[in-house]
Each structure stands twice: as C-alpha cells, then as structure tokens.
Amino acid sequence: MSEKKATRVGYGEELAALGFENDKIVALDADLSCSTMTQYFAKAHPDRFFNSGIAEANMITMAAGLSSMGYIPFCSTFAVFASRCFEQIRNGVCYPNLNVKIAFSHAGITVGEDGATHQAIEDIALMRVLPGMTILCPCDAEEAKRAVRAAAAINGPVYLRLARLATPVFSEGMPFEVGKANILRKGERAALITCGLMVESCMKAAEILAAKGIEVTVVNMHTIKPLDEEIVKTLAKDMKIFTVEEHSTIGGLGDAVAAVIAEHGGRLTKLGMPDCFGQSASPAELLDFYGLSPEKIAATVENGI
C-alpha cells in the first residue's frame, strides 16, 4: 500500500497539473489555499489563481462570472462554508447551470480539534437538493485526482467533497466513472455503502468482521449524485445495507440510499452523525464517539445483520 495522502492533496496536485493541459482552468480560494491545496495551482498558474479573501459568497459568484466568460473555475474553501455561500451556489451557479466546480475540503468531523463550527456534516444534504448538481466524494488521493478530471469534463456544476486527513489508497487500478460505484470487497452477509474518508473505516471494519467469519461487501459510492441506484437495488435484494458516512444521517448518502430502498425494497441501517453537532477532540476519538470507528462499525453491523 502506498503512503497515506489526503484527498485534498490529490485534488491540489491534479488541479495544478490540469492547469498545464487546459488554460481555461482557473482556481479561486477564500484565504485557505494552504489548507485546500489550491496553493499548488496558485504557484504553477499565478495569473489564473484568484483569492477572494475571506469572502466565500463573492468567491462563488465571481466564479460564476468567470465561467460565463468561458473559464472552468474550481472554488475551494472549507466544506463547512458550503452553508455560508449556499444561496450563491443555488442562484448564482446551479440555476444558470454554470460550469463552476466547488471543491470544498475539511469535510466531516475529522477536522477534529477545531470543533463543531468547522465540522461540515450537512454539505452533502445541501448539495443534493440542488437541480443539476453532481456530487463527488473521493476516498483517497488517487481517486481525488480522477475526480478532478471527471469534474472538469462535466459541463455544469460539480461539488467535490474533500477531507483533511491522509488516507491509504484503496482505489488503485479502479475506474472512475461518474455515477458508477466501485466494489472494493465482496461478501454475502451485508453491504457497507460508504464514501470518502469512511471507506478506510469500512475496509478495516470488514477485516474485523471477516476475522469473525462475517464476510461483507464494501461499496465505494464516490458519486453521491447521480447515485448508482442499480448497485443499491442489486445488493439490497441479497443482503442488508449499512450506509456509513461522515455526515448527518439526515439528507446525505444514507438518505440517498434509503430513497432507493424505500422504492425497491431492502433493509437499511444508516450510520453517521445522529442529528447532532460535533465537538472538539482528535479525529480518531470523534469517529469512535459517534460510532464511525472500524470497531464501532463492525459491532453495529454484527448486531444488525
């Protein structure tokens, strides 16, 4: 297994690389380029990098203006500010269907010590409800690179959910087709449908369960919208589904899967943030506290099959 790397780093590296291939790519940031890793793009293409300062709303609608002039803007800041500039994303980007990419980092509770004000647990829900929005949530730095290219190839708004923490690579050799999930591990007893950073927790949970003779399927649902409904329908026929996400259980991946199961049948348990805000602690402590550590996931699955 290659070294651990955060999806935000994969994003930053690939965006800078893509900038050399396509001079229509521009990047915007709201004073967090050293964290969101748009700093790589800024260094490589200083004439096509625009800092909005700490003004997220203006960043999004400036990007709308840039896209209407033929550019492909990638906007970055922390995912928690998706709610701050939500109306700009709705009316400024999605309604006019502009080619703006919203690549927000530090999603979920694994921001850790900064606490609840900085832990985005609602961004997927917000983005899902917007017509025309594509939502990508890569599980590792390599997949983040593919996601950047996929996002650039889509003519329309895309939300890219990125994480702060470094993770191992799980997607090696896997295709990245928007709307088509990847099966990382196969088992008969249950299926864990997950995305982003939670892929690592789920893969470890699958190991724990396998040691107890419980083989589970792990699905990397890297595209949350449009959702790969076929894989949900197929798996739900044969086994119970567990969705695992670093997001509220309201409105996120779990609810997207729940909608498919409600219509086509199956059994589901949603794991995620249970309608509460996070708090300050180390990422590992938080994941365990909210039931998203490998051990807690394994226990929930074992008890819930």
Add this chain to the structure above:
Amino acid sequence: MEIQALKSQCTVIRRDIVSMLTMAGSGHPGGSLSAVEILAALYGYKMNVDPTKPDMPERDRFVLSKGHAAPALYAVLANNGFFSKEEYNGLRKLGGMLQGHPDRNKCPGVDASTGSLGHGVSVAVGMALGAKTMGGKQHIYTLLGDGESQEGMVWEALMASAHYKLDNLTVIFDWNGLQIDGPNDEVMSLGDFPAKLRAFGLDLIEVMDGNDIEQVIAALDVPACPGKPRCILCHTTKGKGVSFMENQAGWHGKAPNKEQGAAALKELEG
C-alpha cells in the same frame, strides 16, 4: 443612436414596461422606470453588442444586479432588436421566455441570471476578471439598486474589483432612494455612500439626474481611470414618467391594474 432618438425610445420603453406589467399582473414598475435612461444609454449608445449575434464572445456584458427591474431590461432588449415585442405577452407566464427575473438560458441578450440581490455585481466582477485574464477588450457593466447595496456581498465584490484593478468594469447605481419598506434611510441608512465607494477604491462619478439621458451618456463617456473600477452613482426618480408612481415606495413591487395601466400610458403618450 442619436440623442433625440434615444429620448424618444425612452418613452417607448416606459410604455412597454407599463404595458407588459399590466398584462402580467405582477412585477416591479418603480425600479424599472427609474432605470430606463441608464439601460437605454448602455444598449443604444455605449455597449458593443449585436442583436443578431447575442452570444458573440467579444461583446460587452451587462449584468442587471437589480434583477427585479427585468421589465426595463426586456423592453430595452426588444427595442434594440434582440427579440420581438410579442414576447411581452409571455412575461411571468408558464413556459415564457421572459421570467420574473432575467434568465440567461431563456432570454437572448441576457448575460447573467439575476434576481437575488448582491449577486450580479459579483458576477460582473468575475466577468471583468475573466476579460482581463484573457486580454479581451470586453467592458463589463452592472446596475445595482440603492437598497441592494445593503447586501454585504456587494461590498465583498467592490473590494475585489478594486483589488484586481478592474478598469474594464463600470458599476452603476440606480439611486432612487426607495426600497420595499420605505425610504432607504428609514429602512437601513446607507450613510455617506459616495464616500464609502471612494473608500473602497472606486473611481466615482455622480450623475445628478440619472433620468436625463444626456447626463448618463456624458458619464459613460468619461475615459476609464487606469487601474480603477468605475462607479457611476445616478440619482433617479422611482417610478419616473408616471405621476402617480413617482417617488412612491408602494409601486416597488405592484403591477398596475387595467385602469392604472391605461392612465399611465396616457401620461406617456409623449
């Protein structure tokens, strides 16, 4: 277009605004009528646009940040040949091209979908940034309302326009002094607005009567100040041209009924 022709066209535009709003039964007459000369001067005199090629890349851009003045923009576009006046019948109607607020994907000549106050000026800043980056000659114009400038993001956008030295951007204010709930200064004081604009680094020109098209044109013709975005603060009259609508906040977002529409058209016979 010659000044005299533009002046006559302004009367036609006002008639069109009143007619289409009367037909629609809802919409915003006050801030549409106050902006007529500004829009007529932009499309009939100043901007490099071609109604037969509304999407030509080298065109100047206009963003109606005060998107509720859509009827004024529609009337100006139609009078400049972007589409047929028959479209007026579909204003605010199901399947219509002329949405309640401008839609760039539905209406030819509309460069940005607006209606959410504060967005347009920021979109215009992005356009100006794009034009600069590509080394293009496009000039970007945007029109805001005075009440609109209570939105925080207007100031985010103006700050960015000065930071990026967007001398290809002209930010125009339709300063009619009224908003839905009453006079600006009663709802939320805007204070010494010219001083604020200057403090934000904009090159400010004040037009004492923004309903005098000659004054508007003179301001638009002032050469750009290198490295600075231009701001034109136009003092206007809300509801201009219709006596019973002038300076009445109540006519911000209420369409005339048939009788009122007929009375207004009679005043606008010119």
